[in-house]
Amino acid sequence: MSPGPRGTAAKAEQRPVDPVRWPDVVRAPRVSRVRTALTAAVVRRALERLPLRVVLPGGRQLGLGGPLLELRDPEAFHGRIGAAGLIGFGESYLAGEWDAPDPVAVLTVLAGHVAGLVPRPLQRLRGLWAPHRPSAxxxxxxxxxxxxxxxxxxxxxxxxxxxxxxxxxxxxxxxxxxxxxxxxxxxxxxxxxxxxxxxxxxxxxxxxxxxxxxxxxxxxxxxxxxxxxxxxxxxxxxxxxxxxxxxxxxxxxxxxxxxxxxxxxxxxxxxxxxxxxxxxxxxxxxxxxxxxxxxxxxxxxxxxxxxxxxxxxxxxxxxxxxxxxxxxxxxxxxxxxxxxxxxxxxxxxxxxxxxxxxxxxxxxxxxxxxxxxxxxxxxxxxxxxxxxxxxxxxxxxxxxxxxxxxxxxxxxxxxxxxxxxxx
The missing domain is CATH 3.40.50.150 (Vaccinia Virus protein VP39)
Incomplete structure (x- = not known):
């Protein structure tokens, strides 16, 4: 199991997050390293094929070029997505683990390719990995x-x-x-x-x-x-x-x-x-x-x-x-x-x-x-x-x-x- 919380350096530009109001933003979920690694592989494969410019710490880049997405804390980012899918993607943004000068442009690319972001075999297993709505x-x-x-x-x-x-x-x-x-x-x-x-x-x-x-x-x-x-x-x-x-x-x-x-x-x-x-x-x-x-x-x-x-x-x-x-x-x-x-x-x-x-x-x-x-x-x-x-x-x-x-x-x-x- 990988420890949490993470991404503290990435969040330095933001004020401290209220842990009572935003518990799932403050604390990145605990996810096994195996699951995080598998998620990272799936995400990397998707990003490499998108018209985005994804910049990782150290300057490495992914994508075919286009709107800029700054991935500040890849481990936390992948861990959140591995734990909660698109909920994790949004919470990672709230935590400052990724950012974009033009978030609309980045999100427009993602929305336009949403059907192909997850490999088909995983899509067929959506009921197993995707969070389900609370009955309340x-x-x-x-x-x-x-x-x-x-x-x-x-x-x-x-x-x-x-x-x-x-x-x-x-x-x-x-x-x-x-x-x-x-x-x-x-x-x-x-x-x-x-x-x-x-x-x-x-x-x-x-x-x-x-x-x-x-x-x-x-x-x-x-x-x-x-x-x-x-x-x-x-x-x-x-x-x-x-x-x-x-x-x-x-x-x-x-x-x-x-x-x-x-x-x-x-x-x-x-x-x-x-x-x-x-x-x-x-x-x-x-x-x-x-x-x-x-x-x-x-x-x-x-x-x-x-x-x-x-x-x-x-x-x-x-x-x-x-x-x-x-x-x-x-x-x-x-x-x-x-x-x-x-x-x-x-x-x-x-x-x-x-x-x-x-x-x-x-x-x-x-x-x-x-x-x-x-x-x-x-x-x-x-x-x-x-x-x-x-x-x-x-x-x-x-x-x-x-x-x-x-x-x-x-x-x-x-x-x-x-x-x-x-x-």
Whole structure:
């Protein structure tokens, strides 16, 4: 067994890591030297074939050339990956054992080659070596409440620091690239308006929103003369959304409830849900879509905005516990377009009537958030979020941006109608 913790020299540039808040960052896992050596061989083989420039201590280099990845503590890096796969890869970044001047560029290369990073024989044994998700993160009513709270109840002030004035935490829709920060609020309204148009929300429409965010979609719908019931599991979001709704003079048109989607009642002309299905979990997709159907009035429309991934990768990774699950979004799974179509067909009378992908727009949205977060790092620190948190959040935003830049991820606006309804 090799000793831990390791990588102290590599972490000298960072402030000491809080061992209570970040136990798995402070202490590299204890992994046998044999396992570490095998992992190092697999990782080295993968890196040698990638368009990266990987610089090791002493100046040795791997890769075909491209974005720079500085591997500061190879033993700790390989040990973490050997113990926990991609969770270890992310924790190694938080520990300072590897770094990159442009992490988005490095992660984009990795995301673009993700299917071939692990040799096929090991991929077939994924169920044996890949960490599995904790049962506590299942999307049950209790689990969903805990999962949502861990992310969205961090601090409204934190989200205010890197989101635009609309407080919209989902992909924007730009007129062109590259996008600039002053364009973001208008791009968010453009996205919301297209969703409302798809749902045919007009004066007098009744709307159910599953997943409130901080209330901007409900406000835009109310401005059209609609009456909105919006559901959230985040107490922090609900409080701020209600404050914004009252300030806009729409308290009589918009009701925000702290309620699980499964407990929704009534029927509505339109049901909208923006980037919420990702948190539901595959096990509960049938219930989620059945709820959408049950809440629709005759002739009504359900409109989703969903982050999607390739179907084959979804099937291969759906039981895996990832760095994102552990540190950012507990529970859930990104669906594929095929999974949405198969689930609605098997469990509901809903059918996909239209879908529009705009993944590159999410990459730009994430870039603007990441740059804003970096610019306001001192203000994030003043809120009580330490350097490891800030490094984690930057990695999360970069990791997500890379997924869209590589084409591994997409984001879709999807119109669902009942099978016998006019489209």
């Amino acid at each position: 993160q299942r999307g049950t009513p209790e689990g969903a409440r805990s999962n949502i709270s861990r992310h969205y109840d961090l601090s409204n002030d934190l989200f205010r620091l890197f989101l635009d004035d609309t407080l919209t935490y989902s992909a924007a829709l730009f007129r062109g690239f590259p996008a600039a920060w002053p364009q973001l609020a208008a791009a968010q309204h453009r996205k919301i308006d297209r969703l409302l148009d798809l749902a045919k929300v007009t004066e007098g429409s009744t709307v159910l929103e599953i997943g409130t965010g901080w209330g901007e979609l409900a406000l835009r719908a109310a401005e059209r003369g609609a009456r909105v019931t919006s559901l959230t599991l985040s107490a922090e979001q609900r409080d701020l959304a209600l404050e914004r709704i009252r300030a806009a003079g729409h308290a009589e048109r918009v009701n925000v409830e702290l309620l699980d989607y499964r407990r929704a009642e009534g029927v509505y002309d339109a049901v909208l849900s923006v980037e919420m299905i990702e948190a539901v979990g595959e096990e509960f997709w049938p219930v989620y879509f059945a709820t959408l159907e049950a809440r629709l009035a005759p002739g009504g429309r359900a409109v989703l905005q969903a982050i999607t991934m390739p179907h084959a990768r979804m099937l291969a990774s759906r039981a895996t516990y990832t760095w994102i699950h552990k540190y950012i979004f507990p529970g859930g799974l990104l669906p594929s377009v095929e999974a949405i179509e198969e689930t609605t067909r098997a469990h509901t009378g809903l059918r996909v009537a239209r879908r529009d992908g705009f993944g590159p727009h999410y990459a730009e949205t994430l870039r603007l958030w990441r740059e804003r977060f970096t610019e306001r790092a001192d203000e994030v620190e003043a809120l009580g979020f330490d350097e490891t948190f800030r490094r984690m959040w930057t990695f999360y935003l970069a990791y997500s941006e890379a997924g869209f830049r590589s084409g591994y991820l997409d984001v879709q606006q999807i119109l669902l109608t009942k099978e016998d309804a006019p489209r």
